Amino acid sequence: SFAYFTVKDRLPQILTKVIDTLHRHKNEFFEEHGEKGVEAEKRAISFLSKLRNELQTDKPVIPLEDELPDAALWNQYLDYQRSLLNGNGEPSWFQSPWLFVECYMYRRIHAALAQNPPIGSFDVFKEGKAQNFFESQEAIIALCTYFQELLKNIKDLDEKQLQGELFKLLQVSLWGNKCDLSFSAGEKSSQKSSPLQCLEDMIPYIIVNDMEKLWSLLINAKKGIQISTVRVDIILDNAGFELVSDLVLTDFLLSSKLADEVHFHGKSIPWYVSDTTKNDFNWTIKQLQSANHMWMSRCGINWEGNLKKGIWVYQDHMFWTLPHIYSSMAEVAPDLYADLQKSNLLLFKGDLNYRKLTGDRKWEYTVPFHQALNKFHPAPLCSLRTLKSDTQVGLKPGQGEQIQASEPEWMISGKYGIVQFDATP
Known part of the structure; x- marks a missing residue:
């Protein structure tokens, strides 16, 4: 399965890159922290080399021994995985659910640094995220220019025109999800060309397209007398170009009065190579502000203003970096679930969010999205995702099989996308 190749090939590649990144920053650690920095770097590398060996030799997954706030939840989850085996051995790297071991690897990478001050807050993925941003410069300029002209x-x-613009920016945000560094094992994956030019050609590749339903929800909320403020939450995925496309989309929602406030949910630790953390979020807005391109810097300045005014809110929660699927959120993170219930619309970006929404199972293609969500329903929600793993629901009868016949890799190539909506409580 795709999961097998991911664990066998992609994950060790990612670990090797992380080790290499630490090696390359040795001098920097020495300059900043002296011998202590170099010692910490050595300890982190030995921790990560051990991790890579455990993974490649299919060792049992071991409990976390660090003091970080989520360690107990992780170890409880490992106990749960153990209980599923009914005494038939231990959960190991190749004998466990893919979602669990993949999340577990990123959590162990975090521990390798967090447990080794003074380099504890070093983000091993930061360079790749910054590179994606700079290599996507032309596309970012095109998008910011288009948006500022639209304003x-x-x-x-x-x-009708408002709806047309919403659909355009939803698609830019959807296809922005192709720029994913965990998928390419950290290889380059930037957006080079203008993201607006080929949207028409891409429509056939959106295999579930619920944009009309999304529009109905937003326009009715806007006209609704009973709602005082319309709140949209966006559960972010990748930094770099994708994040900029998400920020443009949300600014459009505010500027067109389709929403009054937007809450962004990012990761509290570096995650899946290119996922957005608070540092990435702030860094991106600063980069735009200081860009020597008029419309880019205008976007950055406006967005900084939105944060200051409190109509944009950035928040993170440890739940987003746990191995749990979202149907267990109400139980594991009742505070987060209660917060999401205050929203009028939840936009979930990317493949990992989709896997967690649908329980990462090998569903029949025609199973309704609502059923796969398994009672996860804090508010109306929509997944914007390009397919990079083999789980997909809500297709028409025969649709999946038809694509499969001509393109065996369709579920993992990132070529197909969905805008999949569910409003039923």
């Missing part, structure tokens, strides 16, 4: 006459747009 000049946004008040004059009628409903």
Whole structure:
């Protein structure tokens, strides 16, 4: 299965890159922290080399021994995985659910650094995320320019035109999800060309397209007298170009009065190579602000303003970096679930969020999305995702089989996308 190749090939590759990154920063650690920095780097590397060996030789997954706040939850989850085996051996790297061991690896990478001050807060993936941003510069300029031009006459747009612009920016945000570094094992994956040019050609590749339903929800909320503020939450995926496309989409929602406030949910630790942390979020806005391109810096300045005014809120929660699927959120993180219930619309970006929404199972393609969510329903929600793993629900009868016949790799190539909506409580 795709999971097998991921664990066998991609994950060790990612670990090797992390070790190499630490090697390359040795001098920097020495300059900043003296011998202590070099010692910490050595300890972190030996921790990660041991981890890579455990993975490659299919050793049992071991409990976390660090003092970090989520360690107990992780170890409880490992006990749960153990209980599923009914005494038939221990959960190991190749004999456990893919979602669990993949999340577990990133958590162990975090521990390798967090347990080794003074380099504890070093983000081993930061360089790759920054590189993706700089290599996507032309696409970012094209998008910021388009958006700033759109803002000049946004008040004059009628409903049909507003809907058309929303659909465009939803698609840019959807296809922005192709820029994923954990998928390419950290190889380059930037957006080179203008993201707006080929949207028409890409429509056939959106195999579930619920944009109309999303529009109905937003326009009805806007007209609804009973709702005082319309809140949209976006559960972020990758930093770099994808994050910029998400920020443009959410600014459009505010500027067109389809939403009054937006809450962004990022990761509290470096995760899946290119996932957005608070540092990435702030860094991206600063980069845009200081860019020597008028419309890029205008976007950055406006977005900084949105944060200051409190109509944009960035938040993270340890639940997003646990191995749990979302149907257990109400039980594991009741505070987060209660917060999401205050939202009018939840937008989940990317493949990992989709796997966690649907329990990462090998569903029949035609199983309804609502059923796969397994009672996870804090608010109306929508998944914007390009397919990079073999789980997909909510297709029409025969649709999956038809694509499969001509493209055996369709579920993992990132070529197909979905805008999949569920409003039923």
